Amino acid sequence: MSETAIFPLGFALTPSTNARAGAERDEILADPGFGKHFTDHMVTIDWSVEAGWHDARVTPYGPLLLDPASSVLHYGQEIFEGLKAYRHADSSIWTFRPEKNAQRLQRSAHRLALPELSVADFIESIRQMIAIDGDWVPTAPETSLYLRPFMIANESFLGVRAAHKVSFYVIASPAGAYFADGVAPVKIWLSTEYSRAGRGGTGAAKCGGNYAASLLPQMEAYENGCAQVLFLDGETGRHIDELGGMNVFFVHGTDTLVTPRLTGSILEGVTRDSIMQLARDRGMTVEERDVTLEEWREGVASGAITEVFACGTAAVVTPIGQLKARDFTIGEADAPAGAITLSLRQELTDIQYGRLPDRHGWLTRLD
Numbered sequence: 041m042s043e044t045a046i047f048p049l050g051f052a053l054t055p056s057t058n059a060r061a062g063a064e065r066d067e068i069l070a071d072p073g074f075g076k077h078f079t080d081h082m083v084t085i086d087w088s089v090e091a092g093w094h095d096a097r098v099t100p101y102g103p104l105l106l107d108p109a110s111s112v113l114h115y116g117q118e119i120f121e122g123l124k125a126y127r128h129a130d131s132s133i134w135t136f137r138p139e140k141n142a143q144r145l146q147r148s149a150h151r152l153a154l155p156e157l158s159v160a161d162f163i164e165s166i167r168q169m170i171a172i173d174g175d176w177v178p179t180a181p182e183t184s185l186y187l188r189p190f191m192i193a194n195e196s197f198l199g200v201r202a203a204h205k206v207s208f209y210v211i212a213s214p215a216g217a218y219f220a221d222g223v224a225p226v227k228i229w230l231s232t233e234y235s236r237a238g239r240g241g242t243g244a245a246k247c248g249g250n251y252a253a254s255l256l257p258q259m260e261a262y263e264n265g266c267a268q269v270l271f272l273d274g275e276t277g278r279h280i281d282e283l284g285g286m287n288v289f290f291v292h293g294t295d296t297l298v299t300p301r302l303t304g305s306i307l308e309g310v311t312r313d314s315i316m317q318l319a320r321d322r323g324m325t326v327e328e329r330d331v332t333l334e335e336w337r338e339g340v341a342s343g344a345i346t347e348v349f350a351c352g353t354a355a356v357v358t359p360i361g362q363l364k365a366r367d368f369t370i371g372e373a374d375a376p377a378g379a380i381t382l383s384l385r386q387e388l389t390d391i392q393y394g395r396l397p398d399r400h401g402w403l404t405r406l407d
């Protein structure tokens with residue numbers, strides 16, 4: 041990946057004149073939900089063909105002024121990331137493997153013909169957010185400040201080509217505990233009619249278009265009482281790819297973890313990679329390979345597959361109780377969460393919140 045700036049960018053700060061007072065902020069932080077409230081500031085960095093990355097700034101949070109001809113509004117040239125800032129018991133603020141998100145944003149940028157932002161500038165943009173809005177990182181257990189870096193094409197031009205003007209932003213939103221009443225298994229819906237990604241498409245990139253395409257099958261999932269939608273590979277329709285917003289794992293017996301291999305149509309999750317490492321540390325065998333629907337069905341029936349779970353930054357690890365399709369189900373909706381699923385989840389969150397040693401150097405201090 042190319043570094044687009046040799047020296048990290050300097051950020052100009054315009055503080056908000058109507059930042060929320062402590063009491064109002066605390067009220068929001070007491071029950072933040074997810075993605076509903078935003079902090080007082082945002083980061084912007086502009087890019088143009090002529091000037092490269094420039095004009096990095098921290099400004100009051102507020103609407104963007106976009107020309108109606110901005111290319112992102114027409115051709116969807118947009119990518120994003122999602123990571124969290126965690127408050128530790130001593131009040132310090134940390135994030136988890138931000139370089140992985142920075143590198144994934146670079147890969148997404150490459151696929152969407154957008155400019156690559158350096159890893160250093162990506163991480164500095166997050167530091168800048170915490171420097172000004174660190175008080176928005178909640179303190180209650182399993183809460184965090186969700187960070188949403190994103191990049192859009194904003195050249196005012198209706199020709200179909202890569203934009204010559206782009207902006208990168210970071211906004212932040214406090215997030216409550218995902219499973220406030222304990223980690224509960226979910227039902228997921230098998231999409232047989234729709235694919236998320238095709239061969240040579242954008243499945244491995246974190247671009248808005250992938251999510252737009254997943255919304256109709258996601259509605260189908262809700263209509264069928266399911267929390268998320270599972271996609272099969274677009275080419276053969278036989279292999280498990282991933283959920284609309286999470287990767288999938290299968291526990292075989294007590295010592296083997298299996299997850300679909302990265303085919304180019306699956307998003308390479310940071311949580312996925314971390315779970316594989318933690319499992320290997322425990323001496324488990326980790327297999328990245330094709331997993332068919334038949335293997336899932338037969339494995340659950342025979343008892344070879346003992347647990348199934350999904351993982352991603354937002355919910356960390358979510359046990360999957362049942363897969364539901366139009367004419368069959370696999371697993372029991374009311375099955376309890378598996379012991380390996382729960383202990384991997386616990387270990388990962390313990391590292392993220394500083395309750396266990398950071399033996400892999402995954403944490404970056406932000407304050």
Ligand SMILES: Cc1ncc(COP(=O)(O)O)c(C=O)c1O
Pocket residue numbers: 122282283284285286287307308309310311312351352353354
């Ligand atoms: C489609 C998809 N797969 C997997 C993931 C999990 O990725 P991560 O663990 O980096 O959050 C996400 C969430 O970002 C996603 O949107």
